[in-house]
Amino acid sequence: MxxxxxxxxxxxxxxxxxxxxxxxxxxxxxxxxxxxxxxxxxxxxxxxxxxxxxxxxxxxxxxxxxxxxxxxxxxxxxxxxxxxxxxxxxxxxxxxxxxxxxxxxxxxxxxxGELLAKIEALRLALAAEGLFDPERKNAPPFLPRCVGLVTARDSDAEKDVLHNATARWPEVQFQVEHASVQGDRAVPEIIAAVDRLEASAVDVIVIARGGGDFQHLLPFSDEVLLRRVAALDIPVISAIGHEADKPLLDDVADVRASTPTDAAKRVVPDVAEERLRLTDARSRLTQRVANLIDGERQRLDMMRQRPVLAMPLTVVDRHAEDVLRLVQRGVDVTDTLLSLQGSRLESLRASVRALSPQATLDRGYAIVHKASGELVSSPQSVTKGDALRLRVKDGDIAAEVTDS
Structure with a gap:
C-alpha cells in the first residue's frame, strides 16, 4: 500500500x-x-x-x-x-x-553495561568491608512477636507476604510501612520506612518486591540503602523476588528469600507443622515413659520372684539357726573356760595355802611378837620381863620372858 x-x-x-x-x-x-x-x-x-x-x-x-x-x-x-x-x-x-x-x-x-559495572564495583567494595560475611548476619527469631514489612502500597508482594504468613501462623502481627520500590523516590522512602520500623522495635524486617526488570531493581543495589540495612541490629529478610538479577540487598540482608511467598515461609513457622512436631514429640515422650515404666515393672517382678522376697521367713529361719548355733557354741566355750579357770584357781589356792604361815602354825609352830608388834626371831632380841604374844594355830597367847 x-x-x-x-x-x-x-x-x-x-x-x-x-x-x-x-x-x-x-x-x-x-x-x-x-x-x-x-x-x-x-x-x-x-x-x-x-x-x-x-x-x-x-x-x-x-x-x-x-x-x-x-x-x-x-x-x-x-x-x-x-x-x-x-x-x-x-x-x-x-x-x-x-x-x-x-x-x-x-x-x-x-x-x-555501565550500571552493571558500577554495581559489580560496589559489590567488591562491600564484600571487602565484610558486609557480606555470614558471621555478621543475625538469624530471625523462631516466632517473632511483630514483623515489619516494607513494600509498595497495594502490591502483590504485600498480599503474598501477609496471606502466606497468616496462613502459616494466624496469630502473627505485622507492621506494614509502604514505600516506592522503584524510581528515584525508592531509596529515601525505603530508608524512612526502615527507620520507623526500627523505632517500633519489631523483631524482624521484610523488604519485599515482586521482581521486575533489571533497571527497576536498581534501588536495591543503592549503597546508601545497603549501608543502612547493614547497620541494623534487627534481622532483615530480602524478598525482592528476582532470581536472575540478584540485587546487592540480597547479599547484605541477614536472609535472602527467593520470593515474597518464600519470605512468608521464612519469617514464621507453620502452625500445622509445629502441631505435628508437638504431637510426634508427645508421642515419643509417652512411649519412652511407657517403656521406662514397663522396664521398671519387669525389674520389680523379677525381684519379687527371688527366694528372699518370695519366702522372706526362710532367710530369718536360716539366720535364727545360725544364732542358736553360735549361742550354744558360746555357752560351751564359756563352760570350758570356767572349768579350766576353776581348776587353775584351786591349784593356785593349794599353792598359796602351802606357802601360807598358817600352814606352819597348823603343824604346831608359833610366831612370837613383842608387845610393840616386832617379830621375835632370836633369843637375843628379848630381855627378861618383856611381854610377848605368841600366835598359834587357834589364836594368840600372852607370855612374859622369865629367863633371858
Whole structure:
C-alpha cells in the first residue's frame, strides 16, 4: 500500500485505524536494518525465542526486542541482563496490535553495561568491608512477636507476604510501612520506612518486591540503602523476588528469600507443622515413659520372684539357726573356760595355802611378837620381863620372858 502525506483524510473522510496502522508499517519498513548501541534490561526465553528489552546507555529510552529461534546462533554465549551490546535490528510494526518492536538480526557483546559495572564495583567494595560475611548476619527469631514489612502500597508482594504468613501462623502481627520500590523516590522512602520500623522495635524486617526488570531493581543495589540495612541490629529478610538479577540487598540482608511467598515461609513457622512436631514429640515422650515404666515393672517382678522376697521367713529361719548355733557354741566355750579357770584357781589356792604361815602354825609352830608388834626371831632380841604374844594355830597367847 502506498502512503500519502495524509492530505486525503479529513473530518469528513477520516482514516480507519487499520489504514493508519498499515501506513505506519510501510514507513517503518522503509527504514530497513540499523546497528544500535544498547544495554539489556530484560531477557527471557520462551519457546526457543528470546523476548527482551534494551535501553539507551545515556538516555532513558527503552524498546522491546525479539530474537527468533532462527537467529539464536548469532547471540554470544552468556549474554543477559546488564550486558552492553551492539545490535543489528530491523524495526517491526505489528499492524493488528499497534506495537513496535525490534527484530534482532545480529548481536555483538560490547562488555558489561555501565550500571552493571558500577554495581559489580560496589559489590567488591562491600564484600571487602565484610558486609557480606555470614558471621555478621543475625538469624530471625523462631516466632517473632511483630514483623515489619516494607513494600509498595497495594502490591502483590504485600498480599503474598501477609496471606502466606497468616496462613502459616494466624496469630502473627505485622507492621506494614509502604514505600516506592522503584524510581528515584525508592531509596529515601525505603530508608524512612526502615527507620520507623526500627523505632517500633519489631523483631524482624521484610523488604519485599515482586521482581521486575533489571533497571527497576536498581534501588536495591543503592549503597546508601545497603549501608543502612547493614547497620541494623534487627534481622532483615530480602524478598525482592528476582532470581536472575540478584540485587546487592540480597547479599547484605541477614536472609535472602527467593520470593515474597518464600519470605512468608521464612519469617514464621507453620502452625500445622509445629502441631505435628508437638504431637510426634508427645508421642515419643509417652512411649519412652511407657517403656521406662514397663522396664521398671519387669525389674520389680523379677525381684519379687527371688527366694528372699518370695519366702522372706526362710532367710530369718536360716539366720535364727545360725544364732542358736553360735549361742550354744558360746555357752560351751564359756563352760570350758570356767572349768579350766576353776581348776587353775584351786591349784593356785593349794599353792598359796602351802606357802601360807598358817600352814606352819597348823603343824604346831608359833610366831612370837613383842608387845610393840616386832617379830621375835632370836633369843637375843628379848630381855627378861618383856611381854610377848605368841600366835598359834587357834589364836594368840600372852607370855612374859622369865629367863633371858
Amino acid at each position: 502506498s502512503a500519502t502525506a495524509g492530505n486525503d483524510s479529513s473530518p469528513e473522510t477520516p482514516w480507519s485505524l487499520r489504514k493508519l496502522s498499515e501506513s505506519l508499517d510501510v514507513y517503518i519498513n522503509r527504514l530497513g536494518s540499523v546497528w544500535i548501541d544498547a544495554e539489556i534490561t530484560q531477557w527471557g526465553v520462551s519457546g526457543g525465542h528470546v523476548y527482551g528489552r534494551v535501553k539507551d546507555p545515556e538516555e532513558d529510552v527503552t524498546v522491546d526486542i525479539t530474537i527468533w529461534r532462527s537467529t539464536r546462533e548469532k547471540i554470544p554465549d552468556g549474554v543477559g541482563h546488564g550486558d552492553r551490546v551492539l545490535l543489528k535490528v530491523k524495526p517491526n510494526w505489528y499492524v493488528r496490535g499497534g506495537k513496535l518492536s525490534m527484530n534482532v538480526l545480529d548481536m555483538r557483546l560490547a562488555g558489561l
